[in-house]
Amino acid sequence: MASESDRLLIQQLRNGEERAWEIFIARYEGRLLAYVNRRLRDRAASEDVVQETFLGFRNSLPNYDEKRELQTYLFSIASYKLTDYLRKVGRHPLQHVDGNSDILNQQLDVQKAASSAARSSERKALESDAVARSLTALLDQWRHAGEFVRVKILELLFVKGWANRDVAKFLGVSEQHVANTRFAAVKKISEHIRDAGLPADVFPELREEPS
Amino acid sequence: MSKIVTTHMLECYLDETLTDAELARVEQELRHSPTLREQLRQIIKDQDRGEHSVGAVWRRQHLTCLSRDQLRNYLLGVLDAGENDFVAFHLQTIGCAFCMANLADLQAQQKGTDAETKQRRKRFLQSSTGIVQPPKKKK
Numbered sequence: 001m002a003s004e005s006d007r008l009l010i011q012q013l014r015n016g017e018e019r020a021w022e023i024f025i026a027r028y029e030g031r032l033l034a035y036v037n038r039r040l041r042d043r044a045a046s047e048d049v050v051q052e053t054f055l056g057f058r059n060s061l062p063n064y065d066e067k068r069e070l071q072t073y074l075f076s077i078a079s080y081k082l083t084d085y086l087r088k089v090g091r092h093p094l095q096h097v098d099g100n101s102d103i104l105n106q107q108l109d110v111q112k113a114a115s116s117a118a119r120s121s122e123r124k125a126l127e128s129d130a131v132a133r134s135l136t137a138l139l140d141q142w143r144h145a146g147e148f149v150r151v152k153i154l155e156l157l158f159v160k161g162w163a164n165r166d167v168a169k170f171l172g173v174s175e176q177h178v179a180n181t182r183f184a185a186v187k188k189i190s191e192h193i194r195d196a197g198l199p200a201d202v203f204p205e206l207r208e209e210p211s
Numbered sequence: 212m213s214k215i216v217t218t219h220m221l222e223c224y225l226d227e228t229l230t231d232a233e234l235a236r237v238e239q240e241l242r243h244s245p246t247l248r249e250q251l252r253q254i255i256k257d258q259d260r261g262e263h264s265v266g267a268v269w270r271r272q273h274l275t276c277l278s279r280d281q282l283r284n285y286l287l288g289v290l291d292a293g294e295n296d297f298v299a300f301h302l303q304t305i306g307c308a309f310c311m312a313n314l315a316d317l318q319a320q321q322k323g324t325d326a327e328t329k330q331r332r333k334r335f336l337q338s339s340t341g342i343v344q345p346p347k348k349k350k
């Protein structure tokens with residue numbers, strides 16, 4: 001969800017208020033530039049990509065859904081423009097593949113997915129939301145209790161895909177503690193998904209017991 | 212970790228959660244290994260077919276991403292030890308590109324808005340909206 005001040009800003013942009021564009025650019029250009037430049041390591045080219053990002057945003061403004069966080073939306077446009085640029089200059093690893101650009105295009109606009117592949121993408125969104133909700137509840141609970149080690153364990157396991165023993169070694173905790181944390185999370189998420197009437201086994205992490 | 216670039220690292224590559232060192236390694240290996248490129252292609256195909264994972268949901272919905280306030284307080288060094296440590300972890304070990312970008316932006320802002328930044332913003336404004344910034348009296 002876009003923040004209150006972002007929503008106000010969007011409204012002003014839609015009303016064509018010039019001052020709002022100034023504020024918008026000042027608010028977002030720095031982080032977008034840093035994001036793009038980390039990949040390109042070329043300041044001038046990065047500025048071009050950010051410029052394309054703002055253009056892309058301006059063109060898509062009528063379709064922007066305020067349920068999406070503005071920053072996330074802008075980063076996804078920037079990511080798409082970045083890919084575009086890398087292809088153009090021959091620096092993209094998969095530039096010779098046909099059809100691939102379609103997939104990257106879709107990253108930009110999730111809303112568009114509501115057409116041909118509607119059934120599966122709607123279902124996927126439901127499943128994702130259920131996972132996100134249960135994980136958020138769990139992570140909030142741990143964070144509020146100051147149990148950041150558990151959050152770290154889970155982030156390394158799920159986000160980075162590390163093995164239990166690597167996580168244990170890195171964080172200086174026992175493998176048993178890592179295994180227990182994983183077990184608690186898998187149990188909680190699986191229950192939540194089943195309660196929502198969805199199959200938990202579409203998520204690989206919830207169906208296997210990694211050694 | 213025995214393999215230089217794991218499947219999971221490729222997924223993180225697509226979802227922008229690689230540290231600088233990991234990113235360099237993945238980019239390097241992708242340039243040299245057709246097998247790895249094929250693997251990346253396959254991952255994209257699978258995702259397009261609707262396959263997902265808890266990790267992918269976490270990465271894409273930014274479940275542990277840091278707020279601007281958190282990052283600001285991190286830079287000021289006023290977070291309590293546990294939270295401070297977690298912020299550093301998310302930036303340095305997870306390698307979240309979005310939070311790193313926000314941190315870099317806030318670091319630059321700490322130095323104040325210099326003439327170069329003002330010029331750049333003017334350029335963005337003009338090139339993307341056609342608006343030519345009027346001269347201002349206001350600070």
Ligand SMILES: [Zn+2]
Nearest residue numbers: 276277307310
């Ligand atoms: Zn993050």
